Amino acid sequence: MNTSDRSIIALGNTDEGLSDLRVSPNREWIAYGKLNESITNGIKSNLVVENFSTGTKIESPWHNDWELDGLKTWLNNKDLLITLESQNYPPDFIALNPFTGEITPLPSLFPDQVIRSPDLYVPFADYDPTLNYVIYPALEDNVYGFSLFDRTGNKQIAFSPSLSIVDIGAPEWSDDGQQYAFVAETKSGAYVHTGKLDGNVDATANLGEVLQSILVDKLSWSPDNKYIALVAYSISQQTEKLLLVDLAKQKIIDPCIKVNYKNWSVVDSKFPVWSPDGQMLLVENQTELGKNEVILIDVSKMTAGIFARDVRVLGWISIKP
Numbered sequence: 001m002n003t004s005d006r007s008i009i010a011l012g013n014t015d016e017g018l019s020d021l022r023v024s025p026n027r028e029w030i031a032y033g034k035l036n037e038s039i040t041n042g043i044k045s046n047l048v049v050e051n052f053s054t055g056t057k058i059e060s061p062w063h064n065d066w067e068l069d070g071l072k073t074w075l076n077n078k079d080l081l082i083t084l085e086s087q088n089y090p091p092d093f094i095a096l097n098p099f100t101g102e103i104t105p106l107p108s109l110f111p112d113q114v115i116r117s118p119d120l121y122v123p124f125a126d127y128d129p130t131l132n133y134v135i136y137p138a139l140e141d142n143v144y145g146f147s148l149f150d151r152t153g154n155k156q157i158a159f160s161p162s163l164s165i166v167d168i169g170a171p172e173w174s175d176d177g178q179q180y181a182f183v184a185e186t187k188s189g190a191y192v193h194t195g196k197l198d199g200n201v202d203a204t205a206n207l208g209e210v211l212q213s214i215l216v217d218k219l220s221w222s223p224d225n226k227y228i229a230l231v232a233y234s235i236s237q238q239t240e241k242l243l244l245v246d247l248a249k250q251k252i253i254d255p256c257i258k259v260n261y262k263n264w265s266v267v268d269s270k271f272p273v274w275s276p277d278g279q280m281l282l283v284e285n286q287t288e289l290g291k292n293e294v295i296l297i298d299v300s301k302m303t304a305g306i307f308a309r310d311v312r313v314l315g316w317i318s319i320k321p
Contacts, residue, residue, distance in 0.1 A: 020071040023315030025175045027276045049098045053320040076129035090124040112138040129177035158199035172219040183216045192245050204250045218271045222278035229272040260286040273316050
C-alpha cells in the first residue's frame with residue numbers, strides 16, 4: 001500500500017500459499033515461504049527472496065532439516081535466521097545467505113544462559129548483524145541479567161543485571177549492529193538500556209515515569225538510531241501504549257496512541273514498523289469490535305491518523321517506480 005495515495009499493489013500470486021513474510025533491514029528484499037501443490041509429490045515448500053524494484057526473484061527448495069515455520073528474521077541484509085528441526089531445546093539455528101547458498105551454523109547456548117519457555121518473549125540468543133556478537137538472558141552469581149558475548153574472542157564483554165528477565169523487553173540490535181537495547185528492572189523502576197560493542201551500557205529512560213507494573217513486548221530501533229519504539233502493557237492500569245524513547249534527550253515520549261499487539265508476536269520482531277527514513281511509524285490497534293486499525297505516526301510532527309482498516313502490517317518495503 002502506497003503511503004501517499006493508499007493505492008494497493010499486488011506483489012505476488014495470491015493463489016499460492018505464502019507464509020512467514022520477512023522484510024530485510026534495508027527494506028529492499030522480502031523473504032517468504034511458498035507452498036506449491038503437486039499431484040505427484042504432495043506439498044512442496046520453497047524459500048523465496050524477491051526484490052520488487054529490480055524484478056529479481058530467487059527461489060530455492062526448503063531443506064528437509066529446516067522447520068516448516070523456521071524462517072524467523074533477517075539477521076542483516078544478506079543472511080536469514082532459520083530454525084532447524086531438532087529434538088533439542090533450545091533448537092539449533094543457521095544463518096542462510098539465500099543469494100549464495102552459504103550456511104553458517106549458529107549456537108543457541110552460551111555461558112550462564114537462562115533458558116525460558118518458548119511462550120515467553122525472551123529469546124535464546126540475539127545475534128548482531130555480523131554474527132560475531134550475541135546478547136542473551138543470563139544468571140550470574142545468582143543475579144539475573146543480560147550478557148553480551150563475543151563469539152570470535154569466546155569471552156563475555158558485559159553483564160547487565162536485572163531483577164527480572166521474564167516479563168521485560170528482550171534485547172534488540174540496531175540496524176547497523178553498533179548498539180543494542182533492552183529493558184532491565186531495578187529497584188527504582190524499569191529502564192530502557194542501550195549498550196555498545198565495547199561493553200558500555202547506559203540507562204536511557206525510566207518507563208516507570210509513564211506506566212507502572214509494566215510488561216514490555218516489542219522494541220524497535222529507528223533506522224537513524226534517534227528513537228526506540230516499544231509497546232508497554234501496564235498490569236495495574238490494564239492499558240497498552242506505544243512509547244518512544246528519545247535517545248538524545250534520554251526521555252520517554254508518550255504519543256497517546258492506543259495499541260493492541262495480541263497477534264503480533266507470531267509475525268516478526270521488527271515491530272513497531274519504521275519507515276526507511278525514520279520519519280514515520282506504523283502500529284496496530286484492535287478495536288472492541290475486533291476490527292484492526294493501522295495507525296500511521298509522523299514522528300517529526302508527532303501527528304497520527306488511521307492509515308488503513310481490516311489489514312495487517314507485515315513490514316515496510318521500498319519499491320522504486
